[in-house]
Amino acid sequence: MIRIAVLGGDGIGPEVVAASLPALRRACEKSGLDVEFPEALVGGAAFDATGHPLPPATLKLCDASQAIFFGAVGGPKYDKIPDPNLRPERGSLLPLRKRYELFANLRPARVYPGLEGQSHLKPEYLKGLDLLVIRELTGGAYFGRKELKADRAFDAIEYKASEIERLMHFAFRAAMGRGRRLTLVHKANVLLTSVLWKKVAEKVSRKYPRVKMDDCYVDAFAMYLVRRPASFDVVATENMMGDILTDEAAEVTGSIGLLPSASLGTRGNRLGSFGLYEPCHGSAPDIAGKGLANPLATLLSAALLLRYSLGREKAARALEDAVARTLADGFRTRDLASPAAKGGKGTRAGRLVSTRQMGEAVLERLEKIRFS
Numbered sequence: 001m002i003r004i005a006v007l008g009g010d011g012i013g014p015e016v017v018a019a020s021l022p023a024l025r026r027a028c029e030k031s032g033l034d035v036e037f038p039e040a041l042v043g044g045a046a047f048d049a050t051g052h053p054l055p056p057a058t059l060k061l062c063d064a065s066q067a068i069f070f071g072a073v074g075g076p077k078y079d080k081i082p083d084p085n086l087r088p089e090r091g092s093l094l095p096l097r098k099r100y101e102l103f104a105n106l107r108p109a110r111v112y113p114g115l116e117g118q119s120h121l122k123p124e125y126l127k128g129l130d131l132l133v134i135r136e137l138t139g140g141a142y143f144g145r146k147e148l149k150a151d152r153a154f155d156a157i158e159y160k161a162s163e164i165e166r167l168m169h170f171a172f173r174a175a176m177g178r179g180r181r182l183t184l185v186h187k188a189n190v191l192l193t194s195v196l197w198k199k200v201a202e203k204v205s206r207k208y209p210r211v212k213m214d215d216c217y218v219d220a221f222a223m224y225l226v227r228r229p230a231s232f233d234v235v236a237t238e239n240m241m242g243d244i245l246t247d248e249a250a251e252v253t254g255s256i257g258l259l260p261s262a263s264l265g266t267r268g269n270r271l272g273s274f275g276l277y278e279p280c281h282g283s284a285p286d287i288a289g290k291g292l293a294n295p296l297a298t299l300l301s302a303a304l305l306l307r308y309s310l311g312r313e314k315a316a317r318a319l320e321d322a323v324a325r326t327l328a329d330g331f332r333t334r335d336l337a338s339p340a341a342k343g344g345k346g347t348r349a350g351r352l353v354s355t356r357q358m359g360e361a362v363l364e365r366l367e368k369i370r371f372s
Helices: 013-030 043-050 056-063 088-099 161-176 192-205 218-227 239-253 296-308 313-328 355-367
Strands: 002-009 067-072 104-110 130-136 146-148 153-155 181-186 212-217 234-237 260-268 273-279
Touching (some): 002 013, 002 043, 013 067, 013 296, 013 313, 013 355, 043 088, 056 088, 067 296, 104 161, 104 239, 130 161, 130 239, 161 181, 161 192, 161 234, 181 218, 212 218, 218 239, 234 239, 260 296, 273 296, 296 313, 296 355, 313 355
Parallel strands (some): 002 067, 130 234, 181 212, 181 234
Antiparallel strands (some): 104 130, 104 260, 260 273
């Protein structure tokens, strides 16, 4: 029996996970996999129930699972917790990444046909956009030494050459399976950690002569991402830069509700790699419980789970295809709907549906795709 730990979390997290699980279950069934999906508390919900955002019972379940299917954590309610280590994001997601050495965060970004108008960029800038950002996830400022006093504070950005090297090998292998182009994003004109990133990346690049590598300062890349986003293929960068740039990529594609992610590391399972899969968006507590959230980023994260942790490439592509067909058929959650659809009218520009209905529409189209 294969076990996937389901951690819905806070805000819209439980909603988007619930809307996505039927399609993930069905994809597993059609692939001949016997999978169970036990649930556990995480984040603010866990803190409310147990006093800790990552309780022992949740860790025990994750330890015994082949992957983690994650929703979202956090919200203003928890910002006033006195101990920062007990706040949902810092007390659950970061420890999970560290515990399982999930050092590589994959964030693909593409524009689906018919959604070009959702982006703030002109359609001609979006043609051919298919970007994969690979963000280092267990080092840098988020995990470095920290100090907060009344009149001063610091967050240290620390990296070892070995941490950079394993991420760059991962990125080069990804580039080999795509367009064989890799861009390193850094700030080597200011930061010594970026000097090390560039030095290590150039060393690793010699082992992959078929991949063309270039590099770019992070501020320039942020500009190029809105000027010529389709000119990039695989992008590798450090933790904080990757966090910021992928949110920018979400705006380029039209909605952060479309961006999935996979966090992979050193641990394997009998079918692939142990990983944590989650949408790139946050918990959005202002719309929680209203059926307004877009579950497509979570569904696309489920496709990454099928690909990397369950070794089911055909099933992953089928689920991605089902999402594309659903969008092509005009289904839209509020973040994607045209003004006419938001007014409650079914138009060629989009049919407004709830979180649950969007998940059901994807499942319906998945049923029609043969991939077993």
